[in-house]
Amino acid sequence: MLPPTPNDPGAIRITAVETVVVNAEMRNWILVKVRTDQDGLVGWGEASLNWKTRAVVGAVEDLATMIVGRDPRDIEQVLRVMTKHSYYRLGIVGVTAISGIEHALWDILGKSLGQPVWRLLGGQVRDRVRVYTHLGLGDMRSVYDTVDEGQLRERAAKVVEQGYDALKVVLIPYGGHLSTPADRRHVDRMMSVLRSTVGPDVDIMIDFHARPASPAAALQYIEILGGYDPMFCEEPVAPGDTEALRAVAARTSVPLAAGERLVGLREFLPVLSSKALAVAQPDLNHTGGLLEGKRIAAVADAELVGVAPHNPNGPIAGAAALHFAVSTPNFVIQEEMSGAVDWYDEVVSAPMKRVGSHWEIPTAPGLGVEVDEAAAARHPYEPEVPHSSSAVLGDGTVVDW
Template sequence: MKITGIQTVVVNALYRNWIFVKVLTDQPGLYGWGEATLEWKTRAVVSTVEDLAPIVVGQDPMRIEHVMARMNRMSFWPLGIIGMTAASGIEQALWDIKGKALGVPVWELLGGQVRDKVRVYTHLKRGAGGPASTDDIGAFCDAAQETVEMGYDAIKLGFVPYTGYDAPLQSVLHVEKLAEAVRERLGWTVEIMTDFHGRPQSIDAAKAYIDAIAPIKPLFVEEPIPPGDVRAMADLARRVQVPLATGERLLTPREYADLAESRAVTYIQPDLAHCGGFSGGRRIAAIAEAANMGVAPHNPMGPVAGAVALQFDAATPNFVIQEEIVGVVPWFEEVCSLYPLQLTDGSWQIPRHPGLGIEIDEAVAEKHPFEQEIILSLHATLADGTVANW
């Protein structure tokens, strides 16, 4: 069997263009889907898929590790976030092809099912309302309650404002009041996570906000400081009483090995659209398991990325919980004629169709062509005009 071509299908959704990658083979009707969505870098990723095609076309799609080695090593330059995202989308599509060719779900190829369902969490109103203001505590709590009533028992919220090297007292007190109000509204049967987005620029600023949130006992605080400084993250972890998580902006097993060696976080959050697909994700999960760290994969993207995450989670022993935003646009499920992401009691069910268990309806996709996304980070400034981390 040979790969004969690679195509991309770009679908404009809320705040993102989903980038679906379609790998074609010389076997009639046999092809695979992957997703290479990267916020605000759509044109670059699509062009990089085209750049990688000459390295991939003509290869056997069943030799997934071999094809990944070609994309990484024959590119000479480190792929970086844009290159790794393009390669991840291609890699996922190869697993879809292999599962279809062998007549089994991808999770069967990853070692088999290790759980009966996959617990998930979502964002405020599944992200469909855009970034929520924390100024109106009552309205924020209403939105959180509405989200839980959609069928979730876990939710991730953004409590922390744009922040620099200090944490202004009034801001800290407001975050404390907001967190307490949300916990009181949702009760103790709902897991709450909070994403700092790496906004605090110092350990002390991050600690001030974490200490304010600690009484509501979040499952984890995500990216409390910008990613990349493992020593600082490990130092922070030892100074607070809340589990920390990071990983959405990390790409390689080496980066995760540094986290594991220092026990810097409780949970790692690889995104299979950026870290090398299933191949990279499996290596990263194994590194985390050796360090007694759980895996809570990142995924605020489209239906193919969701299907990929579900297959991975079904077969990963140290999986904990999966991020998702199914329904972020009203036609989310229409773009798929097969759709495995069914929510029951706060969890996804294990899929049984071969491959990823998904099929893209390209006619529906064509109704939502590429558009320039709204770049939310353009608003990330402090009161004095300093550019902040989004």
């Protein structure tokens, strides 16, 4: 049932919610388009979720029936309809769909007012936004498949040559409850090569991907990594296991980061209150959108925790992250993947303008994105590469990717 139409000559109505799927080789971008009854006024968001493309697209279609006819500028109310009227608590698929729709609502609101979204989220709190990339400058194969010292040296040098002063690597081996001497020697060698290549002043982040199956195994690696002055170690234990994270934090001075797989403020609360994190990493594509991200950031700030949003996704997710960073006081650094494919800028014209290791402040209304749907059609949906299939030990044990 559509909501009652108020006597408001300035009302705007949602008329349709659509998705455009773009295959970016290693993953699909799920772009969300919200149409309105105002000529030319549409909003764009992103709801990309690796290996769940068709599920998210279906969730967007289901949620659309709840919000057609509503005013897209009533963002809080539209979000409540999608969450409260879904009845069952939404998991990662449903909340990712909501996040993409929510981005588009902010885009519409900004365009309707002629203001960039960051202005509506509280205004500007910094003059530029620090960013980091991965080995391969966003190429997902390099991120996960850099396994020898020569590759590491070459790819790290290219990152620094492009002007970045921070990068992240994924080099913790797949493992169980204890690490092996060989694996520890491998991590030591790789970090030695990496630090000698980039120099002492480039920040290095190490993503564990929760591969250690225990705090003890995580600490065995962190003891080695501490000698190379990392910016932080990310997701050293399973997401949501607050006690395990606290056990690691109690025995190291290396800053810890986590949160990309947590959904909403509710799941962040126990982790933030534990004082185990230095940096929280909500994914604005997966945790409920910009409003929920701001709530998480506010609680993190109260707990003396910084925020560095997770974002290995597409260009509209990057635009949302940019506006969040401009307006969030305890923001630390932003992950970005602008080199994920050679044609990254062809489908979406986005406001992220990098100078060195920073994005500039955008000024265009809304999120500042434009989508070329004809270009998008040249890269239709394809099943994503199942990287996680390699997360198997020599004896056949399946472990965390």
